Amino acid sequence: MSLFIGLMSGTSLDGVDGVLVDFWAGAARTLSAAHVAYPAALREELMALQAATPNELEREALAARQVALVYADCIEQVLAKTEMKPADVRAVGAHGQTIRHRPELGFTWQTLDASLLAELSGIDVIADFRSRDVAAGGQGAPLVPAAHHALFGQQGSTRVLANIGGIANISVLHPDGHVTGFDTGPGNVLMDLWIDRHLGRAYDDGGAWAAGGHVIPGLLSSMLLEPYFAAPVPKSTGRDLFHQEWLQRHVANHGGAAPQDVMATLTRLTAVTLANAIKQYAAGTDIVYLCGGGAYNDTLKTMLAAELGHQVTVETTAALGVVPEQMEALCWAWLAFRFDAREPGNLPSVTGAKGLRVLGALHPR
Structure with missing residues (x-):
């Protein structure tokens, strides 16, 4: 052993x-x-x-x-x-x-x-x-793509592993052995801050609170203007950028927004930024494996699948034999x-x- x-x-x-x-x-x-x-x-x-x-x-x-x-x-x-x-x-x-x-x-x-x-x-x-x-x-960062490549890389197919912790990152395992990976932006960090502030909960269990809200298009559009999302790779990020003040600055420009609708919008932000990264750097993949706490957010998974389209299957790394967390x-x-x-x-x-x-x-x- x-x-x-x-x-x-x-x-x-x-x-x-x-x-x-x-x-x-x-x-x-x-x-x-x-x-x-x-x-x-x-x-x-x-x-x-x-x-x-x-x-x-x-x-x-x-x-x-x-x-x-x-x-x-x-x-x-x-x-x-x-x-x-x-x-x-x-x-x-x-x-x-x-x-x-x-x-x-x-x-x-x-x-x-x-x-x-x-x-x-x-x-x-x-x-x-x-x-x-x-x-x-x-x-x-991220360092996990090297391990993903060694343990889960497969010749002849493109595999994407998306880790959704506080920050989200992807590992793109290309069929020729090349690996792409980077932090895509916020995973759970903004959602956790928001639900803690309004409901006193550590996280949105299963995405249930977000599921009852409606995405605010203007808020989503303003957050997507964050320069980090369009920055070239390699790149990594954390709470140094995506923090309470960042969130409040954007929400303040949409005064009167219902907290539950903001939650739905934050969930969509994670889904959209993940999907955009996958579509840009892993075109042609037909399966995405999720790990981290976000793998259990059903609303986030549904939004991500919708952004990626029906041709891409979204599963968790349990299908690879590894419990997501x-x-x-x-x-x-x-x-x-x-x-x-x-x-x-x-x-x-x-x-x-x-x-x-x-x-x-x-x-x-």
Whole structure:
């Protein structure tokens, strides 16, 4: 066996997903999985750290320790579902929690006390995967297309994997082995902000609230004018752009709009920007596989299917044998597997880096 744990906490800030994966003989077999939610106070602090705050350095360091505690809990739960012990695991691939992503300024920052995590888990921890790609002139994101290509690429057909977390991104696996991938724009981030503000809920379960609203054409059109959507690839984004102020600026220009109609419009925004990216960069594909929390938003799936047209089937990655919410954690386990072998984990065609690079920094147990 060749065991690695992948830990992923995305821009939704809901907590950490963990998987234990066996990469024996090059295949990926998920043995167990767990999700640990962030305590409310930690989620609130991580949200605050998305922008400049007083005493920021100390607050970030303390949050990094708290994130490590949640990660350690997730590792314990993943192992408890098997007969494996920490000594059986080669390494943990830990993403950390993104609080800044500014590749145009030469940096990206995922907060996590990786040394504490190694101390608590008794397993080698590999973290800070994005920085080396940024150092090589890349975006540092998305990194999942490399794993998607290695694990799900298929000669002779074009496959599209669309990850809808807080931010949405696509991996286009071309039949000749070429890979295209980038962040398409907001996934759930704006929808989550809006429903939290108006209903006090973390997310729109199944897209039920959006389903009862009506899309506001003028609002949708104004949001689609955001320059990011028309920017050339490679590109990546995050809460540094798509945040509460961005949302409020657009909604303010449509005073009196019903909150439920705004929700329907935000859902359509994610569907349209995803569909536009797929139609531009994956023309001819006949199937799109969804993963991430957005894969469970039935209203979003219906809107996306309508935008893509009847010739394209929209499924979840369950059809590929991977539970949608476990896909990113699986990719981070793969990145740890690649680091352990000192093999590259990025794709310059996706991130724009100068070349292939081994990604990550080792924190020995």
